[in-house]
Amino acid sequence: MDSPPPQSFALVITGAPYSSQAPQTALNFAEAAIRAGHKVNQVFLYGDGVHLASNFASPPSDESDWPALWRVFIESHQIPATCCVASALRRGLLDETESRRYEKTGANVTAPYAIAGLGEWLESTLNSSRTLYFNPDH
């Protein structure tokens, strides 16, 4: 039997690392999807999920570094990754552009993440076979 044709996913992460399991479940799912020959069209960080994009996260060396693991995964598979601008600004996640606009002293979001609006979520949803929401379990 032939394997089924490849399909595509949009993944929305709404739980923060070190507070929920959402980023790790999403990563394991995304890796399995790609191993099976499917495509991940977009990773969209929303609500508390935007904390996954923080460049400043510095977990203890004997714990998984979820922000780093996600960055490596996104870069190695060249997956478009978006941090929702409204969620990010309220929660103190800024790229260089937003940092200048709000006259802050630095930035904690860089590539591979882009800060953008919900249009990215909607567009990737419309272009994907399935959109999955990785919410906190609490």
Next chain:
Amino acid sequence: MDSPPPQSFALVITGAPYSSQAPQTALNFAEAAIRAGHKVNQVFLYGDGVHLASNFASPPSDESDWPALWRVFIESHQIPATCCVASALRRGLLDETESRRYEKTGANVTAPYAIAGLGEWLESTLNSSRTLYFNPDH
């Protein structure tokens, strides 16, 4: 009747702004305590509560800026304010010292917050009449 002798509080905030109501309830409580002549010995940010210390938070101009309101309150009443180091590092909240130690590109925690360990929580708890925990409502 004479008013009761002043007492003191340690306040622990474990809910993040723009995710829970904990920081705003805690602020209203703290203001009322000080108006009544009591003392706030310490504000201790723990768990997701450390996000309240972010200098980078940039909420829309028509919404309350909880990190800014808290900073003003802490400074005007000279309240010791601590961001738990273990919670902060995992979540990407860094002062200059921690930023250098972890070789990051900037810092998002400054005075009036100090990054320190649970000893601060315990000491202020032992020296206060009451310790209140402002947890998220979910």
Next chain:
Amino acid sequence: MTDRRFLFVIDTAPYGHWKGREILDMAFSAAAFDQPAALLFTHAGVNWLRSGQLPDAVQQKSVSKNLSAAMLFGLEAIYVCQESLDHFGIGKPDPGLELVVLASTSDLEARFTDVVRL
């Protein structure tokens, strides 16, 4: 790409939690991009619909203006669960809102391709 129909479910209480606001933003965004989209308020989420809310008291913004303009924004409908209204003692929800009150929500979700909860 098949035609999509979005149902956004708000089942969490207002003000203590940002999820309700965030899912509303998604709903308005979907509608703004001309996607068929509706809202469902259920369980503790029906407390968003009580009349006489004064969120200024907790230094927050009201969403009732946004909700009352939902149809203008292009949302198809705002559904509400009758049982949840009864449970929370909401005899008459905010009269400024055009609500479709449902005795049962169990068949509603089947009419949408994308059911979104946060």
Next chain:
Amino acid sequence: MTDRRFLFVIDTAPYGHWKGREILDMAFSAAAFDQPAALLFTHAGVNWLRSGQLPDAVQQKSVSKNLSAAMLFGLEAIYVCQESLDHFGIGKPDPGLELVVLASTSDLEARFTDVVRL
């Protein structure tokens, strides 16, 4: 300053949630500073005590080593709610832990000046 006695209550499930780890850190910290402190596992929190956990499977650290050294760290006791163990089908919790199983936890909290939940 009166003498304080701390009870740290863990009522949330492991791995999906960081609250359990964070309250453990508080308990160990209180004990390290020679404060009378005990732990109570109840409701979904008893799932921290099941034997045979392999948190490597979700790339997390185990806390059972810390818990089994709790007495060395100076904690007075680890209390567990029997009803919660039964509910979650935990016939025999981790044999490496010194647990005080309580038929009822309703009087326990009265013996502590500071009852801490996160």
Next chain:
Amino acid sequence: MPQLHLLNKVADHPRFTQCLNQTHAGDSIALTESGVLALPTGIDWPEGVVIYALSADLEARGLGPLELPPFVHVIGYEQLVDLTLSTDKVVCW
């Protein structure tokens, strides 16, 4: 020893029931944040327990006198501060 329970959870949150089960006659419960939403639902409050509710949270959520059971004491932050000091022990949920 009377306790004050600070309860900010919705009634269907597991801690809400836990809190009610941990109260004894003579205790007080102060409802804050989403905790106040339990008031119009007609739940069984424990006997001999005084129920307070924070006025700011009631107002925000549109809960006026008509929605509240008669036994509830509506308080401001000032009275909440007093309560935390006049009760022997405060338990935060």
Next chain:
Amino acid sequence: MPQLHLLNKVADHPRFTQCLNQTHAGDSIALTESGVLALPTGIDWPEGVVIYALSADLEARGLGPLELPPFVHVIGYEQLVDLTLSTDKVVCW
């Protein structure tokens, strides 16, 4: 139209019951994260609904075959990916 429900909540979370009430015969539930803790509690699963559980989350929590009801299908991430694609619609709780 069969649906797959991704359920990661503990059984006493309000959404757990909501999910069970929204399933119809022919649907599937995939338990992940803390959702798997419901398996040894002996709850009434809806009739005609297939129950899956993610092996990584079972292992982490010490749930072996002896703790699981016989009708549960233990799956890996690969099978979870397949399930999300082979079911008409996925609902995330």
